[in-house]
Amino acid sequence: MPTQPTSSPSDQLLEWYDQHRRFLPWREQPTLYRTVVSEFMLQQTQVKSMLPYFDRWMAVFPDFETLSRADEGAVVKLWEGLGYYRRARSLWKLAQQWVAAEPKPTSAAQWLEYPGVGPYMAAAIASIDFGERTVVVDGNVVRVIARLRKIETRFPNAAAAVKAVRPLAQELIPADRPGDFNQALMELGAMVCRPKSPTCLLCPWLSHCESVSSGLAEQLPNIQKTRIKKVTIPRLLVMDFTSGRILLQEGALHGRLDGLYELPVCQSPIPRNWKPIATIRRGISNQQITEPVFQLDPQQWRQHLAHKKTEPEWIPFQNLEQVPLSGPHRKWISGFLASGAGSC
Numbered sequence: 436m437p438t439q440p441t442s443s444p445s446d447q448l449l450e451w452y453d454q455h456r457r458f459l460p461w462r463e464q465p466t467l468y469r470t471v472v473s474e475f476m477l478q479q480t481q482v483k484s485m486l487p488y489f490d491r492w493m494a495v496f497p498d499f500e501t502l503s504r505a506d507e508g509a510v511v512k513l514w515e516g517l518g519y520y521r522r523a524r525s526l527w528k529l530a531q532q533w534v535a536a537e538p539k540p541t542s543a544a545q546w547l548e549y550p551g552v553g554p555y556m557a558a559a560i561a562s563i564d565f566g567e568r569t570v571v572v573d574g575n576v577v578r579v580i581a582r583l584r585k586i587e588t589r590f591p592n593a594a595a596a597v598k599a600v601r602p603l604a605q606e607l608i609p610a611d612r613p614g615d616f617n618q619a620l621m622e623l624g625a626m627v628c629r630p631k632s633p634t635c636l637l638c639p640w641l642s643h644c645e646s647v648s649s650g651l652a653e654q655l656p657n658i659q660k661t662r663i664k665k666v667t668i669p670r671l672l673v674m675d676f677t678s679g680r681i682l683l684q685e686g687a688l689h690g691r692l693d694g695l696y697e698l699p700v701c702q703s704p705i706p707r708n709w710k711p712i713a714t715i716r717r718g719i720s721n722q723q724i725t726e727p728v729f730q731l732d733p734q735q736w737r738q739h740l741a742h743k744k745t746e747p748e749w750i751p752f753q754n755l756e757q758v759p760l761s762g763p764h765r766k767w768i769s770g771f772l773a774s775g776a777g778s779c
Contacts, residue, residue: 444643445609445616451639452619455626457482460489462618467564468498474556475526479519482625488517502530511695512759518719520695520761525551541565563614570604571617572597575624580604581656582628585645589657596658628652661721669701671739672712672730672771675749681768682736683758684747696750697764701729702741713771717763728767 442450456462459482461469472492476485495513496502502510507527514523528550533539540546543561547554554572561567570576574593580586580600590596608616627638635647646652673682683696711727718724731739740747750758752772760768 443609444640445607447639448619448623449609449612449615452615452622456619456622457626460486460493465563467560469493470560470563471529472526474559475522475551476517478522478556480517485517488514499530499533502527503534508759512757515695515759515765516762518762522551541567543567543569559614559617562608562617566613568608568610568613570601570608570613571621572601572604573621575621575628576600576604577656577658578630579620579624579628579640582633582646582652583640583644585649585651586655587651587657589659591659592661593658596656664722665725666722667725667727669703669705669711669741670698670715670726670728671701671736672698672728673733673736674730674771675733678749679752680749681752681755681772682733682747683750683760685745695759695761696748697761698728698768699736699747700741702739705729713767715763715767728771 459473461473473485473489476489476492492513496505496510505527507524510523510527511520514520517523529552532549540549541561542565543554543557546552546557546560552560558567558569558571562569562571577593577596577600580603581596584603586599588599590599604620623638623640627634631653633652635641635644635652638644641647644652646655671682674680682699684699685696705727709729712730713728715726715728716724717726736747755765755768
C-alpha cells in the first residue's frame, strides 16, 4: 500500500492559518494601501489597540492619493493616541512619494527606499501584495523560530536575534502563498507561541519543535533585556482662567514628538521652594519618564522655560479638541481642567 506523502512544515502552518486566522479588516478587504497602513500602525502597537484607529483612518484617508493631499497637522491629529508619531509623518510622506513614483514599487528592495519602511515592512508588503518569496522577521517570528530550532544562543539585542533567525525562516517560506505564510508565522507567534505560557499542544509545528521535548520553549529566545533609562522632565502648567487659555508647546521633546503639543518643559534646576501639583509617569521606548508638574502664574513662565526651539502658544480651552496633543498629556490636561489644577 503506497505511503501517503507527509505535508511540509509550511503546508502545515498554512493549513492551521486557514482555519484559525483572525478576521482583520486589511485581510478581509485586501489592498496595497490597507496593507501599508496596517503595517505602519502595527509597529510597536497591539492589534486590539490599533483596530479602531485603522477604521477611522480608512474613513478619512481611504487611499494613497487622499493621504498625500492631506495637511500634516490633520494626519498627526488622526494618529493621536497611537504613539510613536514619527510613523504618521513617515506614512504621509510615503503616500506622497508613492503617488509621484513611476513605475510603482513592487519588490522589497524598492519599498526600502520609502520613508519609514525597514526590512520587516518591506518584506511584508512585497510578499503579501506582490507575491515575493521573502520572509518577515519581527519579535514574534524570532520567538517561533528560536523555539522551533532550539536556538539557545544568548543574543545581545533584538537586532542580533533577527539577523540570526532570518536565514532559518527564509528556508521555510514557500514559493506559493508567501504573503499568507508570513502572516501565518506572525499569527502563530501572537496566538500560540506566546512569550509566556505558550499553548504548545495547539501548535501545528508541535512535532517539529526542538525545544518542546527539552522543556526549553518558554525560556527561548534568550535575548539580553534592554536597560531602562530613568529620565525626569519637569513640566510647566500655565493656565489663564480669566481668558480661558492654557500654555502649550509643540515639539517640546527635541523632535521626538514634533507636531504634537504638550505642557512646556521647565528649566532645571527647580527652585527649592517649588512643589509639584502632580507627578506623572509614562514610558517611551526604553525610557521611564517622570514628569513633575509645576503650576505657574501666567506672568511668570517665560524665565523658567527650558526648550525654546518652538515658542509656546496660548490655546483656548474650547480649542483643545482640535489641537494634536500627545495622548498622555491630553488625559492629564483634562484632569487639571476638571479639578481646577490646584487640587489635582
